[in-house]
Amino acid sequence: METMKKIKKIGEDDPRRIVHSIKVGIALTLVSLFYYFRPLYDGFGQAGMWAILTVVVVFEYTVGATICKSLNRGGATLVAGALGVGAEYLAGLCGDKGESVVLGILVFILAAASTFTRFIPNVKKRYDYGVLIFILTFSLVAVSGSQVTEILQLAHQRLSTILIGGATCIVISISVCPVWAGRDLHNLVAENIEKLAAFLEGTWIRGIEDESSMLSSKDNKDKASYLQCHKSVLNSKATEESLANFAWWEPGHGRFRLHHPWKHYLKIGALARNVPAKWKHLVASEFQLKMQPACIKMCTETSKALKELSSAIKNMTYPLSSAEIYIQNSNAAANDLKSILETSSLPTKSDLQEIMPLLVITSLLIDIIKCVEKLSVSVDELSQRHVFGNQSRHLASNNYTYFTVEL
Template identity: 40%
Template sequence: MESTSTHVISITNGEENIAPRKNNKTKTFHFSISFPPVFSRLRENKIHFSLFSIGSNLRNKQKKDTKRIIHSIKVGISLVLISLLYLLEPLYELVGENAIWAIMTVVVTFEFSAGATLGKGLNRGMGTVLGGGLGIMAAVLAQKLGGVVANPIIIGASVFFFGTIATYFRLFPSVKKRYDYGVMILILTFNLVVVSGVRTEDQKVWEIARDRLLTIVMGFVVCISVSLLVFPLWASDELHDSIVTRFQGLAHSLQVCLEEYVKFGTEKENKPAANFTICKSLLDSKSKDELLANFAKWEPWHGKFGFFYPWEKYLKMGEVLGELAAIILAVGGCLQDSTTPMALASASELESCEAIGSGIVWTLRELGDSMKQMRKCEAESHISAKLKAARAELLVISTSKIAAIENMDALALTSFVFLLKKVVDKVEELTKEVEQVGDIAGFRAHSTL
């Protein structure tokens, strides 16, 4: 039997060809697919995917538990080392009761990742130096200019002025993101130094500021040394691995969703309930990404990450991945809300949707692999052509269906095709972001692997 018209969409890499289905009532679409038939393969390997997912979750849980244990041990080591200022007589004679400031520095500064510890320690150091310097100047000025009555007035006015100004700047988003703790320490140190100057002489104020700064530096050195030298935990690694995992997780979620519903349309099985846990978890991941990126910017050159690494691009990728997760959730909702959405599609349209879905899944995994291995994805020569072909095919399907909407199920199918097109658009945006990261970060070319 022959069809009245034929539309040919070619997507090749020379690996395999899928023969077309022909139908005398509908248009026939011929495909030469460059990626493996992942949906058909999934039908035969559901147990394998389930076991792989369970094993991956167990490995992630064990990895997190190990990191928690390492962090706890490192905090204990730091507290023991800084307590030597009290335990050893020569050290205690050097710092005296000011050793308590070193212990406080360790307790409040030591964070889970090296970047967080370094950022918080530097903030504490800068806040202490600036606050102490300003406090000394204000205390000396009050003692020189004021008497018994004017001295408290000048100090009170300086406390009000600096506290107000510092708090105002602390509310700016750019300052709050990276220097909030430093500004808070500046306010605290300034008040402690300037108020103590009311009851002490000029020389005593200098000694108080100097001793407190010295002990804070001691605590900071202990924190940084242990954090960087004893099994360092990097925020940059966590952010990088998190982004890579999202590519693979969204690819698997979309694969399962489309495969199940294509099979529902062809085999008339009971409608399954696809699992969208991964997609839902990505909807509120922006705050965590921003926190990790902020910590990563403080970290020194280590491993595969250098100075001025494009962490802002990672945040952009995280936003696009979150938007893609929302669209995938909408695709699942669109299919679940109708009774037999895929049954309304012709065999050629089912074949088209399956092929397009396979292409999107393959692209997401390819992008995730390129990020994981830190190599260029060669978007122009491989991925972009496939996405353009998928968009053209979806345009053909949606055009034919818009004119044939007769009931809610047909409308659901049309909405499904539209959402699938939005998925393609987001994947194309992701491709551009990955390509830009590769250029800025200097990823190695694919041919060097």
Template identity: 40%
Template sequence: MEMNGNGKTDMVKSNREGCLLEFSGKVKRFSSRFWRDIWKVGQDDPRRVIHAVKVGLSLTLVSLLYLMDPLFNGTGSNAIWAVMTVVVVLEFTAGATLYKGMNRGLGTLLAGSLAFLTEFITAKSGKIFHAVFIGAFVFLIGAICTYMRFFPYIKKNYDYGVVIFLLTFNLLTVSSYRVEDVLKIAHDRFFTIVIGCAVCLFMTLLVFPIWSSEDLHNSTVGKLEGLAKSIEACVNEYFNDSEIKEQKDLIYKGYKSVLDSKSSDESMALYASWEPTHSRHRFPWQQYVKVGAVLRQFGYTVVALHGCLQTEIQAPQSVRVLFKDPCIRLAREVTKALMELANSMRNRQQCSPEILSDHLHEALQDLNTAIKCQPRLFLGSNCNQATNMLALASAHAAHHNKPEKDGGGVPTSNVKTDSSTLSEWKSKKMGEQGKENERKMLRPQSSKIIITSLDFSEALPFAAFASLLVEVVARLDNVIEEVEELGRIGCYKEYNPEDSKIVVVKCEKPPPDVTLNQLPPLASD
């Protein structure tokens, strides 16, 4: 019994030690992953660390309104509105902060002025008239402001200010019915909001400023580079007949960032329109939106090109190798043109007049010549194909046009007795149900029979790939036109051949997406 008790005690201790070791291992793995994620977020964009420090410093400054007695005696409990303003208004970029700060200040000022007018009108009226007037005015202002938010221009530029105006007006107007000297409260609240906005503007404009215009500019450059790398990787994978995970991820990420950029481009352009001129370069934010739209149209063709790698019917490698060199050369020239556009935008320099060089046209001619030299690949066995189609059509027609015959082999007459009509109707209905079930079972098989019976040319899948590659070249003209227009409006410096550098395209990891720096708006203020 004693040995048995010691054995149970040792088993409990070993189980406890095992649980402790497992728990400590989970804690170590969680802590290492946690610190690794913290380091990665800051490493992707060091400006995130700067923004976090700026927010903490701003909150510390406005908290002095509460912590220091002389300041607290001047503002009182309304100092909390300065803290709330910093939390809500201070955004990652200067443009977003200006947008929200100006909207908040203007909305609060207009709401306070209208609340003062309401109080002035109802100051000497009776209590009943005061209540009725406030209710009617609150209804009228609420309906008008809500309806105005549906206007596209107001929704785009001043929606946040309208919401702040409506909130502040209702708080002040309704509170004036029960609270004495509500206008003094409104004055103090507006004063603390101005203090909070001033701290935000100081931090965002003078302390390591982060500009929405620069983010939009860098985002456009990154999209050009991503499309270039996506096209090059797509063509290389098609002709190498090898699935490399890193290469497939590069293709997908290259055009995904372009297709998902519409809302982020419009938001950054809106914030950039509020920013002051901070460099010698002009920033035509409307033109950046146009360039983004053209790049999305270009990206749709790249998506279709990538889809040729994932179709069920593929051209054999023996067919692809015949056109490998001209296609790779054509893709290399398109990639080079896109990278030159990105390089010129990054340096704010007008692109070369010879960006569409003769090499691109020569590559197109080589591809055209290579296709013309293999006419039989694209024609296929038309005689066999026509014969199979004719046989299928004849069988289908014979099945549906076959006349009904009676027991003697003579076609039945159209005149039937009532009893025969009733019996045939019942048998026909039961037969239709059976045929419907049979049709459902045979439909997939008949589709496969038709597909396999047609003698498709083995080069037709490649023809689709080649046509999309030529479409990429055609859409490249639109991209070049919009980028050149951007350089003209933005007053980019003239092209200098000595300043140009040889662009070497490498399939590297794309830069981090700057749109991830835009934090989602708060649910409430």
């Protein structure tokens, strides 16, 4: 029963997972026709199994990931097969005794060089799977011991079935309820900023206001939920980079076309993670009562600014002027904190112990405001990019230009 509940929750959290499972089933059924229909089986023989294998290994959740693996597999098979045939032909010129030596040297050189390229960041990020397939295919072709004519026939059959399997995956992935990595990256960045706003508003402010009172179990659950959001933002870097990598492979969709600004989304995501990274270091002090109004105001205004920026990303509009006002209010609250520090009387006995936490708090609050300011600038840059195509533009009542982008 518990397992069924977990399965149900997985489907409810993202119904697209159910659709993806159906799409994989459709793709496997189509390529299985190589065995169900005699004319196809006579044309490809046992090589039809490679089409099924291709579907199993390259059909991924997003369109970008599917295209990435399909092109990697097809391209690597083509290049490795051609080099394998060339290596077999070259080794054959050296006679029976020299053939194995030449093939051994070529396998060693190409396998070692290819493996080394996997340490190159750009290669590992986009072509790692292709390099693996290249090494595997070349080694199998080179050591097969078959005649060149037999290798050519076998390579033709396998490459054809691999291309058919990959093309089937790409067509179904794009045409049937496509899941675009670029769109998921767009939504993830906007949601992370929104989570930060909720965290600032719902956790730290509440913690200050309820410092001297017992929190109810509901309040504790709410704070735990906000903290979970805080952690999810901090841990989102790998997901964002993965989505950005696959967005790079995707064809034009929506208004981004072939110029998806995935690098700019990564920049915004990194700036957003700076906020909770600094916020978690804030500490309490006995001067907290004096600092409460300024801290609460700073948190509130920063939270409002983040909400405006999140909304701007979601709706692809220029950030409202109110976002800048909220940031200015946050700066004013930070200045109030500085004034409190300058005017507060500290016990002479433990001046250093009292001053240090306050200095840390003030410094971190200022850093957070600076992070939000940079985030605002980055969101504005994204809004002004010319790559959105011929989108309709018009002037709003507050003299800000808005535009609509359908991802």
